[in-house]
Structure formats: C-alpha cells, structure tokens
Amino acid sequence: MTTPHTNSPLIQELDPEIEALVAAADAAALAYADTNPKERGAALVAAADALDANADELVAIAQEETGLSEGRLRGELNRTAVQLRLFADVIVDGAYLDARIDYLDTDYALGVRPDLRRVLQPVGPTVVFAASNFPFAFSVAGGDTAAALAAGNPVLLKSHSGHPKLSVRTGEIVAEALKGAGLPDGVFAVFSGQENGTSVLKDPRIQAGAFTGSEYVGRLLADIAAARPQPIPFYGELGSTNPVFVTQAALDTRADDIVSGFATSISGSAGQLCTKPGFVFLPEGHGLDEQLVAAFDAANESTGEQRLLNPGITRGYNKRRDEVLAANGVRVITDGSSRVDDDKQGWTTPTIVAVSLDDFRAGREAILAEVFGPFSVLVEVPAGTDYPALVNEFFTGSLTTTIQAAEGEESDELKSLVRALRQVSGRILFGGWPTGVAVTYAQQHGGPWPATTNDSSTSVGTAAIGRFLRPVAFQSMPDALLPAPLQDSNPWGVPQRIDEAGASKTWGSAAR
Numbered sequence: 035m036t037t038p039h040t041n042s043p044l045i046q047e048l049d050p051e052i053e054a055l056v057a058a059a060d061a062a063a064l065a066y067a068d069t070n071p072k073e074r075g076a077a078l079v080a081a082a083d084a085l086d087a088n089a090d091e092l093v094a095i096a097q098e099e100t101g102l103s104e105g106r107l108r109g110e111l112n113r114t115a116v117q118l119r120l121f122a123d124v125i126v127d128g129a130y131l132d133a134r135i136d137y138l139d140t141d142y143a144l145g146v147r148p149d150l151r152r153v154l155q156p157v158g159p160t161v162v163f164a165a166s167n168f169p170f171a172f173s174v175a176g177g178d179t180a181a182a183l184a185a186g187n188p189v190l191l192k193s194h195s196g197h198p199k200l201s202v203r204t205g206e207i208v209a210e211a212l213k214g215a216g217l218p219d220g221v222f223a224v225f226s227g228q229e230n231g232t233s234v235l236k237d238p239r240i241q242a243g244a245f246t247g248s249e250y251v252g253r254l255l256a257d258i259a260a261a262r263p264q265p266i267p268f269y270g271e272l273g274s275t276n277p278v279f280v281t282q283a284a285l286d287t288r289a290d291d292i293v294s295g296f297a298t299s300i301s302g303s304a305g306q307l308c309t310k311p312g313f314v315f316l317p318e319g320h321g322l323d324e325q326l327v328a329a330f331d332a333a334n335e336s337t338g339e340q341r342l343l344n345p346g347i348t349r350g351y352n353k354r355r356d357e358v359l360a361a362n363g364v365r366v367i368t369d370g371s372s373r374v375d376d377d378k379q380g381w382t383t384p385t386i387v388a389v390s391l392d393d394f395r396a397g398r399e400a401i402l403a404e405v406f407g408p409f410s411v412l413v414e415v416p417a418g419t420d421y422p423a424l425v426n427e428f429f430t431g432s433l434t435t436t437i438q439a440a441e442g443e444e445s446d447e448l449k450s451l452v453r454a455l456r457q458v459s460g461r462i463l464f465g466g467w468p469t470g471v472a473v474t475y476a477q478q479h480g481g482p483w484p485a486t487t488n489d490s491s492t493s494v495g496t497a498a499i500g501r502f503l504r505p506v507a508f509q510s511m512p513d514a515l516l517p518a519p520l521q522d523s524n525p526w527g528v529p530q531r532i533d534e535a536g537a538s539k540t541w542g543s544a545a546r
Contacts (some may be wrong), residue, residue, distance in 0.1 A: 036106035049236065052230050054211030060239040061157040065218045067156040067186040068517075069527055073313050075122035077215035082115035082122075084119040084211035085175060085204070088262050092204060098171045099197040101341030101379070106303055107170070114170040117177060117473045121184035124496045128528025130185075131153070131502075133519040136533045137150035138510075143538035148510050151520040154503035154504065156186035157267070158241030161234045165246035165253065168208070173197070174204040174224060177473075177493050178244035178269070185214075185502035187242070191224045194233040196344040199225070232258060235268075242267050242502055246308075246493065247505045248350075249273040249404075251485045256487045257271035267412040270487040272482065273404040274308055274433040276468050277450060279421050280316035281397035283440035287497035293322060294439055296410075299467035300384050304340035305408030306347065309434050312404055318390065318414035325368050330368045330384050339371060339381045342407060348380030355385060358411065365392025370408060383406035391415045395427075402428060421447070427455060431482030431489065434468035435459040458482055504510060 049055060054096070068076075070511035085092070093107045112412075124130055139147040156170030158184040165172035172178070174191055182189045193201030205224030212222050225234070235243050235258050243259050243266065245252050252270035284292060299311055316322075336536050342348045352372055358364060370385035385408065394401055394413045401411060425435075435455045441447060455462050471479050477495030480486045486493075491501045508516055518526045 042216075048233055048244040049227075049230060051190060052225055052234060053224055055190055055220075055223045056159070056234060056237055059190055059223070060220075062188050062218040063156070063158050066188055067223050069186065071125045071128060071528070073216060074184070074186065075125040076211040077212050077217050078118045078125070078180065079213040079290045080215040081208045082118040084207050085111060085118075085170075085284070086147040087379045088203075089206050090326070092170075092200065092207075095200045095203060096197060097202055100166075100169050100343050102169070102303060102343075103393060110168060110170045113473060114175055114180075117171070118175065120473060120496065121180050121499065124499060125184050128519065130496070130499050131506075131519045131528055132531075134531045134533075135520060137535050138534040139538065141536055141539070143541065146472055147538075150507055150509055151511065151516060152501075152505055152507040153517060155506050156503050157504050157519070158187060159190065160242040160244065160502055161190045161192060161194045161231070161240050162508055163243070163247065164194040164201065164308060166194045166347065168195045168246075168302070169194075169200055170204075172246045174201050174315050175208050176246075177498060178246070179222075180290055181493075181498040182242070182244065182502045184292050185499050186504050188221045189223075190234055190240070191222070193224055193226045193235065195226070196346075198226065206443075225298045228267070235259060236262060238262070238264060240266065244493070244501070245268070245270040247272070248406075252487060264382055267299055267501065268487055269491055269493065271308065271433075272484050273406075273488060274431075274468060274481070274485045275312035275404050275429070276309055276424075276432055276434045276436070277315060277429060278311045278436040278467075280314060280320075280438040281440065281443060281448070282317050282417070283443050284438045285317060285320055287440045288438070289322060289325065293325045297326070297333050297384075298409050299469045300386070300408055300505045301330070301333040301337060302469055303476075304342055304382055305384065305410075306343055306406060307469050309471060311410060311436065311468060313411050313413055313532045315413045315415055315421065316450035318416055319348065320412075322412075323388075326367050326386055330370075330386065334383045339373075339383050340408070340432040342382060344379035345378035345380070348374060348408065350379065350475060351380060351382070351405065351409070354403065354405040355409055356401050357406070358384075358387065358405060358409070358532055361393070361397040363397065364389050364401070364411075364471050367412070382408050384410075386412065386414040391419065391424075398428070405487075417503070422450045425451070425454040425458060429458045431458055432460070433481050435463045436463040436466070436468055438465065460485060460489070 096107045135152040138149040162178045249272040252272040256268045365388045368382040370384040383402045478492045479494035480492045482489040
C-alpha cells in the first residue's frame with residue numbers, strides 16, 4: 035500500500051527502529067485489509083482474552099504509574115476487553131461495510147445504468163496517540179486501536195509518557211495475541227517519543243490519525259495532518275466542559291439526588307475524566323451550599339486525597355484552579371486541597387465554586403476554559419433566565435450536556451433547551467451524570483469543536499469503526515475481481531443492499 039514519498043519539508047527522516055515499524059505496517063496493509071471477518075474478529079477476541087489473563091500484572095503496573103485505584107483500573111481493563119469483543123461481533127456481522135449493489139439496468143429511469151457496487155474499505159496504516167487519563171480504555175488497546183484494527187488497518191500506537199511501563203507490557207501482550215491468531219506481521223506495534231509521534235504522523239505511508247488529550251496538543255497534531263502534501267483524516271478528542279442545566283422544579287423535588295450525583299461525578303478518579311461536569315447552571319438562591327459541603331466531606335472521607343495522573347496534569351490543574359479562584363465574584367463552596375510532593379506529583383480533594391451569571395459573563399476568559407481535575411463551577415442565574423440563550427452564548431461544542439429536571443417535567447422551555455443543546459452536544463443526558471461512557475451500538479462520544487476535531491464521528495461505540503474506512507465503487511467489474519463483500523456469491527455472508535433492475539420505475543411511490 036506504499037504511497038510515494040515527496041520532497042516536502044514536512045517529511046522527516048524516521049529513526050531506524052521507527053522506520054522498520056512503519057515499513058512493516060505498510061507492507062501488511064493490503065493483506066490485513068483482505069482478512070476474513072471471522073479471522074480478524076477471532077484475533078480481537080484473542081487480544082481481549084490475553085488482557086484478561088494478565089489482568090493482575092497489568093493493573094499492578096497501572097496503579098504504580100497512574101495512582102488510580104485498583105477498582106477503577108480493573109473496571110477499565112474489563113471495559114477494554116469487552117470493547118474488543120464487541121468489535122469482533124461487528125466485523126463478523128459485516129453491516130459496517132455498507133455493501134451496496136445496483137445491478138445493470140437497461141430500462142433505468144435516466145437511461146442505461148451500469149452495474150455499480152460500493153463498499154467501505156480500510157484506509158490504511160493508522161497512527162494512534164494514547165491518552166493519559168484512561169491507561170487501558172483510551173490507551174494501547176483502547177477504543178481507537180480497537181476500531182482501527184477492526185476496520186482492517188495496521189495500527190502504530192504512540193504510547194503516553196504517563197504510563198510507559200504499562201504501555202510496553204500491554205503492547206507486548208496484544209501483539210503476541212494478534213500474531214498467535216494468525217494476523218500478518220506489522221499489524222500492530224507500540225512506539226514512544228513525542229518527536230517520533232509527529233514524524234510518523236507526517237509520513238506519507240500513514241493514512242489516518244487518532245488522538246485523545248488536550249485541546250492544545252490535539253490542535254497541533256490536527257494541523258500537521260491537514261498540512262501534509264496528502265492531508266489525512268485526523269480524529270482528535272480534546273477538551274470538554276460538559277455543562278449541566280438544573281431547573282427550579284428539579285431543585286424543589288430532587289435536590290438531595292442532584293447533590294449526591296454531582297459529588298460522585300466530580301470525586302471519581304480525581305475528576306480526571308473528559309466527561310466531568312465542569313459547569314452547573316442553576317437558579318440563584320439555590321441554598322445547596324451546606325448540602326454540597328456535607329456531600330464532598332463524605333466523599334473525601336471515603337477516598338481521601340487522590341493523586342493526579344502525572345506532574346504535567348498537576349501543573350495544568352493548579353494553574354487553571356488558581357485562575358478561576360482569582361476571578362472577580364468567584365465564591366468558594368468547598369475549598370479542596372492541592373499539594374505537590376517531592377516527586378512533583380499532585381494530591382487533591384475537590385474544589386467547588388460558585389459565581390453569579392453577571393460575574394461569569396464578565397470573567398468568562400478566566401473562568402470558562404476547562405479545569406482538568408476535581409473542580410467545578412456553579413453558575414447562579416436569575417429566575418426567568420433563558421437557558422437556551424446561555425447555551426448559544428457560552429458553548430460551541432461539548433462531549434456531553436445534561437438536563438436535571440423534575441420527574442415528568444416536559445415543558446416547552448425544556449424542548450427549546452434540548453433543541454439548543456443538540457447544536458453543541460455529542461450526547462445529551464436527561465437526569466443522571468455524564469461521567470461513565472457505555473460501550474454500545476448507539477453511543478456517541480464526540481461533538482463540535484473544541485470537543486473533537488471532527489464532529490461527525492465518535493470514539494466510543496460501534497460507529498467508531500467508520501472513522502477508519504473509506505468508500506470505493508466498482509463499475510462493470512467482473513465478479514471474480516470484486517472484493518468479497520460485493521461478489522454475487524457473498525463469501526463473507528455480509529448484508530448487501532441490492533437494487534434490482536427495473537426498480538427505478540417505482541421510485542417516489544413510498545412518499546405518495
């Protein structure tokens with residue numbers, strides 16, 4: 035699948051070890067793209083089984099490097115294995131290929147129609163940049179890797195510096211499982227180094243990129259992908275503030291439930307979740323301060339101070355926390371702790387602040403940006419405030435938005451709010467809290483900028499596979515030369531959408 039090199043200054047000479055990995059991925063691309071769905075699916079299941087079999091070792095390494103709890107890490111590793119198995123079933127089902135066949139039609143409504151057949155095919159070697167905050171689910175064998183491998187693309191995984199030992203060991207386990215299942219050499223490899231990552235992204239043999247991390251780094255990588263002589267698709271999941279809107283009726287009937295859920299959502303994993311609710315808009319005079327203090331005191335007693343993932347996260351958290359605390363009109367409700375130890379690791383408890391809508395509007399430059407960690411802002415709004423107008427004023431894109439309403443509350447105002455949230459959200463919740471992203475067929479984990487670099491895709495759920503596929507149509511092609519999903523014999527047994535000759539004469543009848 036080799037793409038010719040150019041003399042562009044963007045192309046960089048690769049480190050010899052990295053060059054060998056890229057060359058192997060390029061050499062494996064065509065053979066891997068043509069693997070039988072059951073063989074490819076069995077390989078993903080083998081990787082999942084291998085992760086499960088080595089769970090004790092992997093979780094211990096992850097605890098040491100990230101400071102996350104054993105329970106959190108075991109649940110995340112299980113999610114990673116489940117996701118691989120889900121994609122295996124998607125591959126075998128074959129509907130993701132969207133195979134379409136239009137038979138030759140000499141009596142077509144617009145003249146003679148040739149035999150046309152269209153299918154989605156793998157894009158080619160893909161570089162995936164691992165995340166720091168999910169050392170399993172969004173790292174070496176995480177969602178981007180699973181989707182790209184499922185689609186039939188070799189994956190080069192750039193590991194995250196926050197968990198290097200875990201990345202190496204996870205990579206060894208996955209690579210061995212895939213090889214043992216019979217996949218071609220070069221289908222999967224792990225490498226490290228920031229410069230190596232950008233060099234691989236620039237290499238003309240790489241045909242797609244995926245990233246989970248900060249808005250700043252994601253934008254840099256997206257710009258590199260777009261500036262290549264051959265621009266390639268780049269799917270970055272970046273920052274998100276995940277606003278929540280609480281109605282007066284919800285406060286009147288569900289205050290305890292709202293406070294409890296909010297405290298749990300902020301406290302989990304030291305708030306280092308891309309779906310953490312960063313802003314809660316609620317009526318002024320809400321009277322929740324004492325309840326919030328009690329709820330977070332209880333959470334702190336349960337978890338104690340929690341370690342942030344790495345010194346870089348610590349620096350970013352403390353910087354943004356101090357910026358918001360210094361903004362005019364910000365009132366502290368829970369004054370969380372933040373200390374840095376001799377190893378530059380941060381240890382925190384949650385900080386919750388409140389600000390009036392007027393002060394929030396005046397200080398939006400300091401307050402509105404994401405604070406990655408256990409921190410959230412309550413924005414206190416006057417009675418009668420138009421929530422949809424606030425959505426339009428303050429938000430362009432978010433992974434999630436949430437409505438906290440009373441049971442049975444389905445007013446015209448809420449309908450207007452939902453319409454506004456549809457324009458800026460990847461996922462809209464009614465009740466509940468956004469932390470926790472189910473791996474399912476219908477999941478959407480994306481959203482308009484700055485949540486992602488491409489708001490038509492998702493990084494979680496079975497639709498994520500579509501990012502690493504592109505359509506190809508074949509006209510008047512002999513059956514023997516067609517890819518398996520388009521052959522009349524349908525050797526892979528995938529769903530085929532077939533338009534028979536003569537059908538065009540009845541078009542429009544369904545709408546009459």
